[in-house]
Amino acid sequence: MSHGKQFTLYTHKRGPNGWKVAMILEELGMTYESIYLDFEKGEHKAPEHTKHNPNGRTPTIIDHKNNDYTLWESDAILLYLVERYDPEHKISVADAGEKFHQLQWLFFQASGQGPYFGEAVHSMRYHSEQLPSAQERYNNEVKRVFGVLESVLSKQEWLVGGKVTIADLSFTPWISRSYGFDLATEFPASADWNSKIRERTSAKKIQKMHDAVNAA
Template sequence: MITLYTAATPNGYKASIALEEMGVPYELKVLSLSDGEQKKDAYLKVNPNGRIPAIVDHENGDFAVFESGAILVYLAEKYGKLMPQDAKGRSVVMQWLMFQMGGVGPMQGQANVFYRYFPEKIPAVIERYQNETRRLYGVLDKRLQTSSYLAGEDYSIADIANWCWVRAHAWAGVELDGLDALKAWLDKIGKREAVKAGLNKPSRPDLGQKDASEKFVKAAQQMLQR
């Protein structure tokens, strides 16, 4: 049994979708980020960085894993799913996983902060992070013009990692116009039943509703002050 500590964020959904895709039983523990539950001592014993997600593998001596990319790799290797067994294939998956961890996530995350949450609107900064996010989307699109999935013909943890961020492009104020291969990939993965299930653990407020959006932004602004 796996315990998943998570919240309704792109990184959190990476773990829940991967567990759903692999058919692994898990217990869901949702942390309230706005209440600072991720900073409390009990959770810091699981993840010393005080972020989500994290897992505890009770079948492996209550082994804790934090950092979303590390969680994906751990699960893929333990259960032998969504990761090729050969060195070359594994390397390709890892390259595209690291592309998300080192590129898409940090750049889009900053676009989110400055576009949605930061108390002062700084146009040059917003434009800088939105443009870089869009550039990275272009790299994904070019790859997907010649490949069914990011690491080749098979769906992998690299797709899960990148998809969880790209699906939230509008929240960062980044459009997908002209990125037809990326949009087709986004739609294809979004139709997977395990992906739909993972996105409901936990469910997220409809950000298209004004009241829900305002509450979400307020909570995020409070976290910036922590």
């Protein structure tokens, strides 16, 4: 089967993790086709997708130039992309010790930022009931995560390696949401860091794509 693009990306119009993968593909200059699964129709749980991703969530990639190599879980995808397609380490690190620090931040993003930020938004905007105790819990966790980032970014420009890497880029799509406090006031170093990432060509392109598909 011939593919015009190197990657197929199964994703969601609003889901931050899919946009995170798309941003790294843009950073690396890779060609890809995004397939936006309709969650309301259950397309993410349908056999056409679960044959690639048994977890039935997004994102999922297929690398057609690597024997249709298939991978899911967004931060695992980021690591695959830089290990295979970033030999010059433009957005990754080469030093063995720094690689573990990069991995440390990716684990923190996946286990700390993603779940709590997602639940914070759900409890405020989408839950069938307004539960102040749940909102308070998740908003406090959002602030805790920003506090961790702030403690490091107030002392250095980037999370690892003295340059922007996938460690930094993995956080940004989740920070586009409002959590009921002013980021620049409470966490100024984190706000500056996020703003610098959003000025990158890849981030600007992804934002335009995001706005376009969600306006349709």
